[in-house]
Amino acid sequence: MSTRVTVNGEAREVEASEDTPLLTVLRDELGLVGSRFGCGQGLCGACFVLLDGVAVPSCQTPLSQVAVSDGVVTVEGLSEGGTPHPVQAALLEGQAAQCGFCISGIVVRAAALLATTPSPTGEQVAEALERNLCRCGVQRRIIDAVVAAGSTP
Structure with a gap:
């Protein structure tokens, strides 16, 4: 069909x-x-x-x-004209991705958060990403990167 x-x-x-x-x-x-x-x-x-x-x-x-x-x-x-989405750029800058398996879902979920909450706190990011399982142990760096992406003008 x-x-x-x-x-x-x-x-x-x-x-x-x-x-x-x-x-x-x-x-x-x-x-x-x-x-x-x-x-x-x-x-x-x-x-x-x-x-x-x-x-x-x-x-x-x-x-x-x-x-x-x-x-x-x-x-x-999510990227526009070859320019990474702010979340993608912040994750790269903060070296917040390890194996890469979970990161695409995290990027999408974080982009959705920034669309509704442009400058989230760490707690808001952690809550939004609660369903995203990362086994590499970089959650703190991911949260910090998403907060930084929200702070980017």
Whole structure:
């Protein structure tokens, strides 16, 4: 079945059933591999994308939900004209990423936070990223980087 979706500002036609998880469509049909498969239950945050500006687990979001939305933004779609999103830049500057497995979901979730709370506190960042599982132990650096991104004019 052909479904029209908007991903990173571009309208695309994909061949998949309505109940196919968005993560599968992004990775296998569209070649956007920034979102990762982690737990498959929407709990770890590795697969988060923005759907109508809200961070959602793409492993649990069916294609049918995306087809009626204004669009999806993946970690690849956050940068503008080759300029990293402020969260991406702050994470690099603060050397806050280790293995990289969870970081795309964290970037997406942090970008959603900054869209609603432009200058969050460390506590607000920690609360927003609560569902994102990072096993490398760099949570403090991630929180500091997101706070710094919010402080960037």
